[in-house]
Amino acid sequence: MLFKRCNLRVICSLILLLSFSGTALAVAEGGKESSSGTAKVTANVPQFIVLHYYSSLTLNFETPTSEALDEGDNSMSVSWEGKATGDQLSTASLMDAKLELDGTKTTVKMPNVWAIRGFSKSGNAEVTVTIPSGGDVLANGESKIGMSNVKVNDGKQSGSSIKTNLGGIAKSSATFGGIELDLDFSKTNRSGSHAGGQYTITASTI
Amino acid sequence: MKGLLSPAKQGLLVLSLCILSTVLAPEFAFTGDVLKIYKNRKLDAISLREIGVADSGVSSSLNPFEASASWDGNNIETPELQLDDAYGTTRISRNDVLLWYYDYDTSSGNTVDNVFSRHAYDVQYRIIGRNGEENRLSHKRDNTSVIVAHITEKPVECEKKSKRKIRCFGRVDLDFDISQAKRSGKYYGTIEITITTF
Numbered sequence A: 001m002l003f004k005r006c007n008l009r010v011i012c013s014l015i016l017l018l019s020f021s022g023t024a025l026a027v028a029e030g031g032k033e034s035s036s037g038t039a040k041v042t043a044n045v046p047q048f049i050v051l052h053y054y055s056s057l058t059l060n061f062e063t064p065t066s067e068a069l070d071e072g073d074n075s076m077s078v079s080w081e082g083k084a085t086g087d088q089l090s091t092a093s094l095m096d097a098k099l100e101l102d103g104t105k106t107t108v109k110m111p112n113v114w115a116i117r118g119f120s121k122s123g124n125a126e127v128t129v130t131i132p133s134g135g136d137v138l139a140n141g142e143s144k145i146g147m148s149n150v151k152v153n154d155g156k157q158s159g160s161s162i163k164t165n166l167g168g169i170a171k172s173s174a175t176f177g178g179i180e181l182d183l184d185f186s187k188t189n190r191s192g193s194h195a196g197g198q199y200t201i202t203a204s205t206i
Numbered sequence B: 001m002k003g004l005l006s007p008a009k010q011g012l013l014v015l016s017l018c019i020l021s022t023v024l025a026p027e028f029a030f031t032g033d034v035l036k037i038y039k040n041r042k043l044d045a046i047s048l049r050e051i052g053v054a055d056s057g058v059s060s061s062l063n064p065f066e067a068s069a070s071w072d073g074n075n076i077e078t079p080e081l082q083l084d085d086a087y088g089t090t091r092i093s094r095n096d097v098l099l100w101y102y103d104y105d106t107s108s109g110n111t112v113d114n115v116f117s118r119h120a121y122d123v124q125y126r127i128i129g130r131n132g133e134e135n136r137l138s139h140k141r142d143n144t145s146v147i148v149a150h151i152t153e154k155p156v157e158c159e160k161k162s163k164r165k166i167r168c169f170g171r172v173d174l175d176f177d178i179s180q181a182k183r184s185g186k187y188y189g190t191i192e193i194t195i196t197t198f
Helices: A002-031 B007-024
Strands: A033-045 A048-054 A057-061 A076-078 A084-086 A106-119 A124-130 A137-140 A143-153 A161-165 A175-184 A200-205 B034-037 B040-042 B057-062 B065-069 B091-105 B121-129 B136-139 B146-153 B157-162 B165-177 B185-197
Touching: A033 B034, A033 B091, A033 B146, A048 A200, A057 A106, A106 A124, A106 A200, A124 A143, A124 A175, A143 A161, A161 A175, B040 B091, B091 B185, B121 B146, B121 B165, B146 B185, B165 B185
Parallel strands: A033 B040, A048 B057, A057 B065, B121 B136
Antiparallel strands: A033 B185, A048 A106, A076 A084, A106 A175, A124 A161, A124 A200, A137 A143, A143 A175, B034 B091, B091 B165, B121 B185, B136 B146, B136 B185, B146 B165, B157 B165
16 A cells, blocks of 8 residues: 555655646736737838929019210211211111120029929929910010020029929928020010010829 | 556547646747738828818918019018918827737637726837938838828727637827928828737
8 A cells, every 4th residue: 555655755846846837837927918019011102293483473684874975077068058977876886885785685693493392103203394475575565575495403503494402381391493595685675564474394103 | 667558548548638738838929829910000091171271272361461573673571471371280190090900719718898908908000201310101103202200009999709719909190291292192100019928
């Protein structure tokens, strides 16, 4: 019976061991278990562009300085009937005034008159400027100012169409640009307001 | 020693005790318990309506101005552009995004009512852009074009999924700020999830 007792003790120890093992496993599992993993997240942003522009702008040209140009001495022959002959003032002989516009056009550069911002696939935008039909003349009655050669620029490049940076939607990341255009005063004979010139800016995501 | 059992009965008792010890031992994670973390979460595309615009192209007219011009064509002094607000917001939300779930086997005594008393959670989230920056999603082709992203954990909710299964859901709210995004298209990031159960 001693053997049997001892045998029982051994078996009981085994039972305790098994019980202990089971409890220990449960504690290990139940005490603190940590699992980790990752989930990839994808968000999709739409294309969007904002063009800021002036709907109207007025250029006030400075008043040319009035001048009296002394063309020098001249002697003319005058008949008794009152007819004078000799040197006369002509286009070729007129002295230059401070302002001369013959054969030239005035290129007007207006910085920061448009701005763009938004999102595009490439992060860029195309900005184009055109003169619509009838928009190439500023008129005051018969007096006209011709408008031509209009360009957009962004401080780095200039042209009728440019590819420029589209820096995002925030105002602080907007791209600013200017306009250049030529004005022809050769058919201008009136002072005062000449109206009717137009340009159209188009901004597109690319 | 009259009361001593025969060896065969002793063996049966041992087996019974072993089974009893297993049943009585506290169980927190059975083999039937399954944690599932979703590998990919494709969020609904951000719409123009969410930004507060009706069209993908907006023209914003500025107040007219007058400027002095010189005859020699020098740069005209134009006023500083005061840009109007052209959209409503740059903040976008995606709520109740399901990232993971835990299935518990009801055979271990779990019920919808007691699952929280038996399983306490601590869940940590970390969102990292493809460019490696934390709290960002980055554009697929331009690492400098980013969406600022913040994640907010929602309380774990459990429901009975079937007769033998209780499912607990790990959902989050995602808040995005697109003011630093430059490009349209897809932005990528990874959410690291660490779930600790007590």
